[in-house]
Amino acid sequence: MVIDMSFLASPARRRRATLAATAALATATTLALAACSSSSDGATSTDGTTGASGSCPTKPVDVVVSVDQWGDLVSQLGGDCTNVTTVLASSSVDPHDYEPSPADAVKFTKAKLVVVNGADYDPWASKLAASSAKSAPVVDAGKVVGAADGANPHLWYSPDYVTKVSDAVTQELETLAPDAKSYFEQQRSKLTQTLQPYTDLVAKLKKEAAGKTYGATESVFDYMAQAIGLVDKTPAGFARAAANESDPSPADLKDFQNVLADKSVDVLIYNTQTEGSIPEQVHQAAEKAGVPIVDVTETVAPGASSFEDWQVSQLTALAKALGVDA
Structure with missing residues (x-):
């Protein structure tokens, strides 16, 4: 099968990357997520495909998911009645910059359902769905929640979304x-129960930490911060530059450093998957000022066994930083 991939060419963006030392751990995480799905929801192979284990009353649905932030949730929702393939199931790959291979296109040709993030986060996946899975319905998270292109694309950080x-x-x-x-229906109810610790932590933080302030090196965590009721004190110029994946001006960086030095924020939200000297300088300024730092990741963190494990770990760290008993 020959598939024309030329239409996927796009300008390169500033790459976010996990340090090379975590690459092996990221691979182990993918396998751990697979094992988790296998034990509770169906058999899973190491290529990211979840297969039926026999309890499904009908032929399983072949599902392709673009990124792992949604892949684990879809696997839990589908259980034995789906074969789920997640294209990007590694924290060492930046979804923004990803250039799919012909093998990825082949995966889409087998899909009966496609799930993408949308909001201009994984446009390559939407293009592959349109060209290689024309008859398959597409669940576009951005369209589901009404997030247009250009909006904050980190939709999985919103509990409501x-x-x-x-x-x-x-x-x-x-x-x-x-x-x-x-x-x-049973799988959907089961997921609600599984997510209860996550839901409870969000509610507790909203009750006890609403109104507290934060600064962030990127907008990754903003939807969760909004759900909790935290107030964003990141200098506007710095935030705009981060959203545009460009370097802030020296003045914008200085503004952020001053915010931290003055302890004008209660916590710094730090994306550990961002590379470069500027976020490191922000991190150093927070350390020097004694401002608590909470590490977050854009993709499922290495070592996390599931979506809920990943999120609960970060929320627990946030609670501790804000003095909330979790």
Whole structure:
């Protein structure tokens, strides 16, 4: 099969990367996530594909998911009644810059359902779905929640958006495999129960930490901060530069350093997958001022066994930084 990939060419963006030392751990994380899905929701192979284990009342639905932030959730929602392939299941790859291979295009040709983040985060996946999986419905998280291109694309950090996208995926699965409707309903309820520690932590932080302030090296965590009720004190110029994936001006960097030196924020949210001297300088300024630092990641963190494990770990660290008993 020969597939024309030339239409996917796009300008390179500033790359975010996990340090090379974590690459092996990232691979181990992918396998750990697979093992988790296998033990609870179906058999899983090391290529990121979840296969049916026999309890599904009908033929499993082949699903392709663009990124791991949604991949684990889709696997839990589909269980034995889906074969889920996540294209990017490694924290060492930047979804913005990813250039899919012909093998990735082949994966899409087998899809009966495609799940993408949208909001201009993974446009390569939407293009592959349109060219290689024309008959498959697409759950575009950005469209589900009403996030237009140019909006903050880190939609999985919003608890409300996680709920809406999960509901949309379940609805599509029920349409594609109506004989398994009750099974998918059970899986959706099971996910709600699984996410309860995450949901409870968000509620606790909202009750006890709303109104506290934060600065952030990037907008990765902003939806969660908004859900909790934190107030963003990141200097506007610095935030704009980060959103545009460009370096802030010396004045913008100095503004951020002053905010930290004055302890005008209660916590610094630091994306550990961002490379470069500027975020390092911000981190150093927070350390010098004694401002608590909470590490977050854009993709599922190495060592996390599931989406909820990843999120709960970060929320627990945030609670500790803000003096909330978690």
